[in-house]
Amino acid sequence: MxxxxxxxxxxxxxxxxxxxxxxxxxxxxxxxxxxxxxxxxxxxxQTYTKAQLLEAYLKPNLHPNFYILAAHRGYWKDVGIPENSKKAYDKAGLYNYDMVEIDIMKSSDGIVFCFHDWILDRLTNGEGIVKKDYNTTLVTYEAIKNFTLKDRYENVVDGEHIPTLEEILTLLRDKYPNILISLDKVNTCFQEAYNVAKKVNVLDRVFIKGTYNSGTPFIKTPNDLKNQFTSQEAKDWAVGHYTPILFSNNIPTDFKSDLDLWISSGVASFEIVYKTDSDPLLQPRTDLGNINTVEYVKSKNKRAGMFVEWPDNCNGTWNSPQSVYKIPDFPNDRRNDWDWVLPKGTNYIIADRVEKLMDLLQAIGKRTY
Incomplete structure (x- = not known):
């Protein structure tokens, strides 16, 4: 057929x-x-209030036909709008997206700023190394703050510099009081990111992500997460605003126990990375009651998130550790095939082309609050 x-x-x-x-x-x-x-x-x-979006995100069983959409690095497909820029998050706000995702890192002098790459070359008019590995940033913010950002077509965009997290959160607080905020690549700046969100008074709608079983640091349990923070108030806040990212490699033998501990501790959601039909996270597991990880998470009233990868430009998708573009490896990586992704059960989607995905979900009845 x-x-x-x-x-x-x-x-x-x-x-x-x-x-x-x-x-x-x-x-x-x-x-x-x-x-x-x-x-x-x-x-x-359609505009939803912050309270409505928080309820839909945190209590998906109440809104089974409302998929949460997060704008990955903001809205940056158009000429003159760099990713992770003030323009990108301003445009995402104008589109009334549910959530924006922001890549962050901490400079060597302790400033949390918004940037994706480990080098300056692709995204700015500068050159040089920003990070040498997942946890080590080599530059001060003072040294990079005046570089001008480029859009996806490699145009230098006058007036757009590398923003601090405080700048972006202030923009979202002042202009878009409803949109939810997800911080990615937090790695070594959990407490500092919390401090900025608290200062700007947006803690109630800020969420953070970290890796469960890949990359560094591994954050396997809620206690591992709390240990990333120094203040008790941040530790108390953290789990309810956290999204563990689950990868197919290095799945531990006590996987179910970890999932249950996160769920019982009140974790916000999960992001689940799978690429093909044979992916272990899509296979039924006896310890999960003969259902797969996506189904299990959803059965516990938690969102099952997925990043539907889209090429950054005609060269492909940027690989930060290797500082090269990669062409999507279809069919060994089907994350940018929406016809394949959606039937797998994800109900929280991080995407570079949210406006197109919103069209599709609206048409198939998955944007009904």
Missing amino acids: EKKTILKDLLIRVNPYYKGHSTISKFGTLVCLVFCLLLSYLGQS
Whole structure:
């Protein structure tokens, strides 16, 4: 049988006469597409309050047909909008996205700033190394703050410098009081990021991510997370605002015990990284009751997040440790195949093209609050 895409399934449901051949079916398809675009426009212009988004994110069972969408590095597909910039997060706010994800790192003089790469070359008009590994930043913020950012087309964008986390959080606080905020690549600056969010008064809608079983540091349990902080108030805040990232490699023998401990401790959500049908995290496990990790997490009223990777530009996706572009390795990595990802059960999606994904989810009924 011919494999149907999600969109084709949608067309068949809305227009039963759709066969892809006759004039009538083509007209019906056109009507359906216009209808879907209208739905997506209405969904995109819908504004949800912070309280509504927090409830949907933290209590997914109450909103099973409302998938949370996070703008990865903001909105940066257009000319003149660099990733992780004030313009990128301003544009994401204008689109009424549910959440924005911000890459952060701490400079050698203790300033938390927003930047993805380990070198300056791809994203700025400067050159040189920013980080030598996951945990070691080599530069002061003073040394890099005046470099000008580039957009994805390699245009230098006047007026856009490498922003501090405080600048971006202040922008979101002042202009977009509802949007949720996810901090990624926190690594060595958990306490410092908390301090900035507290200073800007956005702690209630800030969430942080860390790796469970890959990269450094491993944060295997809630106590491991709390040990990343120095103040007791930050330790008390942390677990309820945390997203462990689960990878397929190095799955420990006490995996279920760890999952249950995170869940019972009130973790916010999980991000689950899988790339193919044979991925271990997509396989039923006897210790999980013969369901897979995605299904198990959702059965416990937690979001199962997924980053649907999209090429940064025509060169592919940037690999920071190797400082090279990589071409998506299809079919060995299917994360940018939305027809494949969505049926796997993810209900919290981090994406570079949120505006397109929002159109699709609205059309298939997965943006219904």
